Amino acid sequence: SLIITDDCINCDVCEPECPNEAISQGDEIYVIDPSRCTECVGHFDEPQCQQVCPVDCIPLDPDRVESKDALMKKYEALTADT
Numbered sequence: 001s002l003i004i005t006d007d008c009i010n011c012d013v014c015e016p017e018c019p020n021e022a023i024s025q026g027d028e029i030y031v032i033d034p035s036r037c038t039e040c041v042g043h044f045d046e047p048q049c050q051q052v053c054p055v056d057c058i059p060l061d062p063d064r065v066e067s068k069d070a071l072m073k074k075y076e077a078l079t080a081d082t
């Protein structure tokens with residue numbers, strides 16, 4: 001999963017770009033729901049939120065490192081839900 005740092009300026013550019021609806025407005029900054037973030041695996045080659053964020057505040061979460069396989073399984077589970 002990726003994580004939004006407190007450098008976030010609440011510009012709202014990333015939220016509509018997420019194919020998994022993993023991003024939402026939190027109390028102070030935007031937040032990523034790690035259970036829905038596939039790092040865009042299954043949808044795109046690159047994390048879409050990282051591509052659009054004007055202040056580059058969406059790094060990989062070092063506490064939630066996931067393999068491509070795990071991310072693909074998460075994508076499959078999310079799409080099976082709908």
Ligand code: SF4
Nearest residue numbers: 018037039040047049
């Ligand atoms: Fe959404 Fe992709 Fe960003 Fe994860 S990396 S929050 S799935 S846009």
Ligand code: SF4
Nearest residue numbers: 008009011012014053
């Ligand atoms: Fe925050 Fe970046 Fe998303 Fe804008 S694009 S709301 S600065 S994380």
